[in-house]
Amino acid sequence: MHFLLFLVGVGDQPVACNQLCGYLTRVGDGDGVRKAIDPLLGDGLLRLVLGERFNLKLIHRHMAIVTATIDPMNPTYRIAPSILSADFARLGEEVRTVIASGADWIHFDVMDNHYVPNLTFGPMICQALKPHAVTPDGKPVPIDVHLMVQPVDELASAFAKAGADYISFHPDASAHVHRSIQNIKSHGAKAGLTFNPAMPLDVLDWVIEDLDLILLMSVNPGFGGQSFIDSTLRKIEAVRKRIDASGKDIRLEVDGGIKENNIRAVANAGADTFVAGSAIFGKPDYKAVIDQMRANLAA
Numbered sequence: 001m002h003f004l005l006f007l008v009g010v011g012d013q014p015v016a017c018n019q020l021c022g023y024l025t026r027v028g029d030g031d032g033v034r035k036a037i038d039p040l041l042g043d044g045l046l047r048l049v050l051g052e053r054f055n056l057k058l059i060h061r062h063m064a065i066v067t068a069t070i071d072p073m074n075p076t077y078r079i080a081p082s083i084l085s086a087d088f089a090r091l092g093e094e095v096r097t098v099i100a101s102g103a104d105w106i107h108f109d110v111m112d113n114h115y116v117p118n119l120t121f122g123p124m125i126c127q128a129l130k131p132h133a134v135t136p137d138g139k140p141v142p143i144d145v146h147l148m149v150q151p152v153d154e155l156a157s158a159f160a161k162a163g164a165d166y167i168s169f170h171p172d173a174s175a176h177v178h179r180s181i182q183n184i185k186s187h188g189a190k191a192g193l194t195f196n197p198a199m200p201l202d203v204l205d206w207v208i209e210d211l212d213l214i215l216l217m218s219v220n221p222g223f224g225g226q227s228f229i230d231s232t233l234r235k236i237e238a239v240r241k242r243i244d245a246s247g248k249d250i251r252l253e254v255d256g257g258i259k260e261n262n263i264r265a266v267a268n269a270g271a272d273t274f275v276a277g278s279a280i281f282g283k284p285d286y287k288a289v290i291d292q293m294r295a296n297l298a299a
């Protein structure tokens with residue numbers, strides 16, 4: 001394993017790579033890991049050093065481990081129930097129950113009756129729910145705050161202080177998008193940008209490398225229980241290409257009208273994180289819905 005790691009390291013060094021030319025011929029593009037290991041399985045450096053005695057099975061096993069951690073074909077899917085559709089009279093209990101039912105994140109829809117025509121909850125409720133956002137064995141579950149508010153910065157700061165892990169906002173709600181992103185990150189939270197169904201993606205040209213999350217709305221924001229807008233699938237594909245081209249570790253989350261019967265199509269388009277409100281909280285058995293979503297994602 002150490003030997004493999006050494007070679008992986010070499011694979012990202014242009015000079016060393018050139019010196020090894022002929023043995024690691026496909027490695028000079030800087031993105032390393034899998035491409036470095038792949039040629040080793042042919043007649044490259046490893047065979048030269050170890051002769052015929054190296055254990056191909058062992059190497060295959062290491063390759064499997066390495067590819068499993070970076071393979072874009074096997075993304076980790078996250079299901080993020082939106083408490084917009086939970087019972088507001090017992091939110092703490094709802095958060096605990098949905099996490100115990102398999103939720104990966106808690107999605108927190110903040111509406112201000114200005115940017116969107118509805119009013120939900122603020123940072124004090126986020127702070128009150130933070131201790132409830134834990135698995136039954138005590139592991140913290142990320143709170144994913146989706147700000148549908150204008151202006152952005154003051155509330156974003158307040159949510160970061162209230163314990164939000166991810167904070168995303170709509171670029172058309174901020175006069176200074178880059179500054180708003182930096183503000184969120186300066187408070188130690190992860191930053192996301194959110195796009196309404198008819199909003200162009202151009203701003204990503206200039207800020208994608210600063211983002212941890214891109215959240216695509218598949219309904220017009222403001223209310224729960226709406227139907228998925230199909231043109232979002234093309235938009236998901238476009239954002240997935242941008243994320244892959246950026247080389248950054250950025251979540252691609254989709255919000256609105258996701259249910260058991262369309263989650264697979266949304267994943268196929270390139271999403272890895274799925275907000276679901278009424279699809280989960282509107283049913284008596286949250287675990288049955290989440291299990292069915294995971295089964296459909298895995299099928």
Ligand SMILES: [Zn+2]
Nearest residue numbers: 109146255275
């Ligand atoms: Zn949302």
